[in-house]
Structures are given as C-alpha cells and as structure tokens.
Amino acid sequence: MADSNERYESMVRKLKEHGYKLTHQRLALARVLSVSEGHPDVETIFLRLQDSFPTMSLATVYRNVMLFKSFGEVLELGFPNGRNRFDGNKPFPHPHVICIRCQKIIDPDVGSLKDMTEEVADITGFVILTHRLDFFGICSDCMTEKV
Amino acid sequence: MADSNERYESMVRKLKEHGYKLTHQRLALARVLSVSEGHPDVETIFLRLQDSFPTMSLATVYRNVMLFKSFGEVLELGFPNGRNRFDGNKPFPHPHVICIRCQKIIDPDVGSLKDMTEEVADITGFVILTHRLDFFGICSDCMTEKV
C-alpha cells in the first residue's frame, strides 16, 4: 500500500494547482480517499465522512470524488450493479481480485500487463491508454464459512 | 467469430432443457444475440428486434437477456455509465479492446491469462472463477478523424 500521507499531500497539491478551494469537505474526503481501505463505494465514503463531518451531503461526495478522479488522483472501479468503488491509494491501473460473496476487493502483486498491452496495440491498431483487469472468485474467508 | 447458427441452436436447447417456452420474442432475441455484431447494448438489441418484431418491449429484452445470461449463454460487460453491453457470440471471458471515442468494442486474439490466473489464486488464496480484461484506447478510425 502506498504511503497515505503522500497521497493526501498530492491530492491537496492538485486542488491548489487547479485553483480549487480547500474546503473542509474536500480535505476530509482527500483524507478518506488517500487511505481507501477496502476500495470503498460512495455510500461507505459518505458514512466514514459523517463521523467527523455530520453535515456532509452525498452530492458533495459525488462531486468531489469526480473532481479528484479528473486529476488522476482516484481510480474508479465501475460495476454493473451500480455500486462503483474507488481507490485513492493506488490511482493507476492495477489488477483486482474480487470476492463475489462478500464483495471484498484486494490488490494482488502480479506481473504487469505491459507486454500484452503492446501486443494488443499491434494487433488492433488502437492507441491503448489504460486497462482494467479483474479476477472474480471466492476469498478464503468465505470458502471456509458455513453456507 | 464463433458460428452464429451453433450459438443460436445452443440457446434454444438451453431454453428447452430448462423448461422455458419458445416464444417468438425469445427466439428473435437468441438470433440477435448469437450474432452480437459489435457487442450491442440493450437499446441496440431492442432496436434490432423492432425491425422484425414491432411489439417487442424493453422489459422483455431485459428479462430474457438475463435469462440467457443465467444459462451462461451471454456475457455481460458492465460499465459505470450504465450502458451495459452483451456478447452472445463468445459468452466466455476474453479480453476486449474498447474505443473511448466511438465506443466500438473488438475482440483481440491474444494469449490467455491462464498463467496469471493461477498466480493470482496462489498469492491471494481465492478460488478464481472468472475474470475480465479490458483495454481502453482510441481506434485507428477515430485517430485519423478530424476533431
């Protein structure tokens, strides 16, 4: 896991560089995103912020998560069920392993896709900008649990 | 591309095996899905069906695409924007290359992810059931087009 203080500083720097105001809400959100324990969805981020920031609204969470995403400071993982999840700790493409029972998401340390990306570019004539690789399965906790 | 007649027969067989009725709507949908030219979204499938089937409703498309998906006869590609797309021609995990300008999706012929899947299972302790690999970029048509 990346150093979350560095991540936080980077987010704050991007706000300043782009001329956005440093509101309490944005700073609190940057704090939560920079840790991003467990790849939270918007609801989870909202709940974590309410602990320290009771007046926070959902709309503000959406607006500012998207703002940080536009700076490349947050990676959005979209899902068909509409509960997208966010990673502000490692905001660059990397593989995910997702438990289809408990929805846990972890980051495995595996080799990069650089070779395959080049192969795909050669074959298809696309200019490849990014990628997404998810493995779906059942985590060991859920495997040992009674049904 | 797989043989679309074989795919169609397979879909019809699954309907019979599971005791579902062979309605005109389901057969027409199976025909469209078995070709799946261009990984259509629900709206596109709906429009294609209306040519030959003017009374078709969107709800019926949704219900039956999901029915075929439950048989493993259709692969759903979910996207954060909510316009999910479907592949009834190759309903098993395979890489996709997606143009972020024109939304075209193509299937590149690249090596499998078998080795990486095993590596991920070893590292994480997950039982890996499926995966998804998408490359995002700009296709050659869109690259040469004027902005």
Next chain:
DNA sequence: TTTGCTGCAAATAGTTTGCAGAGAC
C-alpha cells in the same frame, strides 16, 4: 467582498417489477 462551494431536493437514466391479458403447448 467576491466567487466558488455546499446542502437540499428535484430530476434523470437505466433497470426491475406488478399486473392483466395474450399466447405456447
């Protein structure tokens, strides 16, 4: 003081569901 930001509530868009009539077998 100025300008951008937040919170609220209403709007939006894709998808799902309840129900009465239609159709497969």
Next chain:
DNA sequence: GTCTCTGCAAACTATTTGCAGCAAA
C-alpha cells in the same frame, strides 16, 4: 385449458443538477 410470458406503466436506485445561502481567500 393451463400456466407461463409479454407489454405497459409505475417503481426503484445510483447519480446528477438547479438553486439559494454559505464560506474560502
């Protein structure tokens, strides 16, 4: 003739937007 399926419209859910008041700089 029976029982599932369809079409319609309303419901649902995550997200976005308009707007009036608030707060950062």
